[in-house]
Amino acid sequence: MLDSAEFLTPAQIVAELDKYIIGQHEAKRHVAIALRNRWRRLRSSPEMRDEIVPNNILMIGSTGVGKTEIARRLASISGAPFTKVEASKFTEVGYVGRDVESMVRDLVEQSVNMVKQRRKEEVKVQAAQVVEELILDILIPPVTAAPGKPAQPALGFPTTTAGEMPDSDQELNERTRERFREKIRNGEMDERKIEIQVQQGGGSGIGVIGGGPGGMDEASMAGIQDMLGSMMPKKTRKRKVTVAEARKILLDEEAAKLIDMDEVKDEAVRHAENAGIIFIDEIDKVASRNGKGGGGPDVSREGVQRDLLPIVEGSAVNTKYGIVHTDHILFIAAGAFHVAKPSDLIPELQGRFPIRVELQSLTKDDFFKILKDPKNALTKQYEALLRAEEVELTFDDDALERLAEIAFDVNNEVENIGARRLHTVMSRLLNDILFDVPDRIGPNAHILIDRVLVEERLSDMVRNRDLSQYIL
Numbered sequence: 001m002l003d004s005a006e007f008l009t010p011a012q013i014v015a016e017l018d019k020y021i022i023g024q025h026e027a028k029r030h031v032a033i034a035l036r037n038r039w040r041r042l043r044s045s046p047e048m049r050d051e052i053v054p055n056n057i058l059m060i061g062s063t064g065v066g067k068t069e070i071a072r073r074l075a076s077i078s079g080a081p082f083t084k085v086e087a088s089k090f091t092e093v094g095y096v097g098r099d100v101e102s103m104v105r106d107l108v109e110q111s112v113n114m115v116k117q118r119r120k121e122e123v124k125v126q127a128a129q130v131v132e133e134l135i136l137d138i139l140i141p142p143v144t145a146a147p148g149k150p151a152q153p154a155l156g157f158p159t160t161t162a163g164e165m166p167d168s169d170q171e172l173n174e175r176t177r178e179r180f181r182e183k184i185r186n187g188e189m190d191e192r193k194i195e196i197q198v199q200q201g202g203g204s205g206i207g208v209i210g211g212g213p214g215g216m217d218e219a220s221m222a223g224i225q226d227m228l229g230s231m232m233p234k235k236t237r238k239r240k241v242t243v244a245e246a247r248k249i250l251l252d253e254e255a256a257k258l259i260d261m262d263e264v265k266d267e268a269v270r271h272a273e274n275a276g277i278i279f280i281d282e283i284d285k286v287a288s289r290n291g292k293g294g295g296g297p298d299v300s301r302e303g304v305q306r307d308l309l310p311i312v313e314g315s316a317v318n319t320k321y322g323i324v325h326t327d328h329i330l331f332i333a334a335g336a337f338h339v340a341k342p343s344d345l346i347p348e349l350q351g352r353f354p355i356r357v358e359l360q361s362l363t364k365d366d367f368f369k370i371l372k373d374p375k376n377a378l379t380k381q382y383e384a385l386l387r388a389e390e391v392e393l394t395f396d397d398d399a400l401e402r403l404a405e406i407a408f409d410v411n412n413e414v415e416n417i418g419a420r421r422l423h424t425v426m427s428r429l430l431n432d433i434l435f436d437v438p439d440r441i442g443p444n445a446h447i448l449i450d451r452v453l454v455e456e457r458l459s460d461m462v463r464n465r466d467l468s469q470y471i472l
């Protein structure tokens with residue numbers, strides 16, 4: 001968390017990013033500084049805190065070289081809410097100026113989910129106790145029988161052992177309950193079916209018609225829907241599920257009841273404001289090369305930049321969780337800038353992205369490392385998938401070198417999509433195996449992917465440009 005004392009240093013942040021992203025050292029250094037600066041800001045004097053502006057970053061690099069990945073990992077390292085938006089979508093037909101604010105709403109939505117999840121974790125033990133009692137109530141309904149009349153044994157289970165005399169219905173019920181509690185705790189009841197009441201998912205069921213330009217904005221509509229929702233009695237329905245499933249469903253419901261949503265909302269808004277990261281992709285697509293030019297698409301692109309400006313500069317955005325001030329949100333904009341240049345952005349927006357960093361094109365050697373080293377490397381993902389079937393998959397380095405080479409060549413010859421090419425190449429290489437397990441390749445098999453196998457399955461395609469265009 002951003003406010004914890006042992007927040008990562010810039011070098012530690014880079015080390016964390018290194019676990020997932022190959023190369024791009026400059027970009028990693030810049031984002032690490034920006035992240036640490038937010039922590040530094042929160043520890044500065046209250047007067048200075050409001051003065052310190054975030055070091056928004058402009059990442060320049062072709063598609064698939066790790067721009068989004070760096071930003072996304074940065075957010076997860078710091079537990080920050082994150083949202084990604086494509087600037088070019090705001091130039092689409094039907095776009096209305098106010099839509100750019102939706103990125104802030106998305107961010108706060110993320111933040112609410114994160115805070116809610118964390119709070120639920122905190123009340124988990126307490127909720128688990130309530131749930132245990134609820135399940136016990138279903139298995140052994142509390143005694144209502146008249147005094148002197150024996151209580152009904154629950155679910156046909158014997159409630160007393162031979163020779164044991166029940167003291168009263170109440171005590172008998174208590175003892176049975178304790179025995180069942182044991183059984184629930186050690187999982188003996190997990191498969192037993194019980195009927196539970198669950199809340200019907202999603203909203204009040206009341207739609208608000210209207211809105212859009214000239215009408216009510218999204219936040220106000222959502223507010224009304226929320227209010228109507230909270231006034232309506234919650235609908236429930238019966239479901240027959242196993243005790244194990246019931247525990248999961250009820251745990252979620254009970255945990256939700258134990259958390260104070262007003263507190264969650266306040267904390268989420270603060271968290272989005274101080275820690276949120278908004279990634280604006282394809283910013284180059286809204287840069288116009290002749291900004292002052294006559295009309296048409298340039299005007300609309302510049303319009304989008306003008307709409308983005310107040311949000312990046314710092315403004316108050318109305319959301320259904322309250323007003324969100326964008327002054328200290330970290331914005332990372334990215335683009336290939338093959339045609340337009342950063343200097344084609346309107347000067348005010350350029351000024352709001354003072355840190356420019358160029359990401360390098362990936363080499364064959366980078367591709368080799370991307371296949372092999374990251375914690376989430378594709379080879380590791382496929383190995384894990386097949387391990388689930390008890391099939392051992394391994395790749396030798398020679399095979400990975402060849403795969404890297406093929407991906408690199410196809411990028412050069414067909415279209416450069418960066419490291420994304422590795423996904424298509426790997427999928428092509430392994431699809432038959434993934435299909436054949438477990439029917440034709442049984443458990444305990446060991447499959448070694450070597451250079452010969454890679455050649456066999458992929459070389460034809462690489463040689464045939466028409467084929468690779470469609471398949472790789």
Ligand SMILES: Nc1ncnc2c1ncn2[C@@H]1O[C@H](COP(=O)(O)OP(=O)(O)OP(=O)(O)O)[C@@H](O)[C@H]1O
Pocket residue numbers: 020021022023024061062063064065066067068069070281282334370374418419420
């Ligand atoms: N340097 C890298 N190290 C490890 N994986 C990478 C690297 N670059 C890209 N990838 C992988 O390639 C995929 C696409 O990368 P990413 O989404 O970061 O592209 P991008 O540069 O943001 O491109 P775009 O602007 O088109 O979105 C991801 O699965 C990512 O993990």
